[in-house]
Amino acid sequence: MAWLALIAAGFCEVVMVSFMKLSEGFKRIIPTAVCFIAGALSFYLLSVALLEIPVSTGYGIWTGIGSAGAVVMGMVFFKEAKDIKRIAFILCIVGSIIGLKMVS
Numbered sequence: 001m002a003w004l005a006l007i008a009a010g011f012c013e014v015v016m017v018s019f020m021k022l023s024e025g026f027k028r029i030i031p032t033a034v035c036f037i038a039g040a041l042s043f044y045l046l047s048v049a050l051l052e053i054p055v056s057t058g059y060g061i062w063t064g065i066g067s068a069g070a071v072v073m074g075m076v077f078f079k080e081a082k083d084i085k086r087i088a089f090i091l092c093i094v095g096s097i098i099g100l101k102m103v104s
Contacts, residue, residue, distance in 0.1 A: 002052035003101075009045035010065025012038045017070045021078060057104040064097040 016038040022031035042062075050058045068090050074080035 002049045005045045006049035006053060006058055006061055007065065009042045009049060010062050010069065012042035012045060013062065013066035014069030014073060016042055017066065018073045018077070054104060057100050060100050061097050064093050064100075068093040068097075 016035050019031045019035040019038060020026075022028065023035055024031075026032045026035075046058065046062050049062075071080075071086065071090050075082045075086070
């Protein structure tokens with residue numbers, strides 16, 4: 001259950017960052033509200049996950065999911081660059097997340 005909470009927390013972080021972009025500096029009410037709700041849910045789920053998962057592993061995976069997810073969202077929805085180097089480094093993050101899970 002802790003790992004599921006951690007993965008959900010990471011995805012909520014991606015939602016938070018995406019809606020932060022859509023809020024245009026917190027000037028649009030609905031994207032701002034979604035941003036804050038997703039952020040609060042992300043922190044809550046992270047805290048639940050850290051009850052069973054070591055903090056170094058949990059936090060590393062949470063930030064990795066958030067970072068990789070934000071880059072993917074940027075490329076897919078916000079027309080950010082899709083060059084091979086960015087994709088290669090995202091794969092490095094994903095590989096690191098898998099590695100942390102394997103040693104925990």
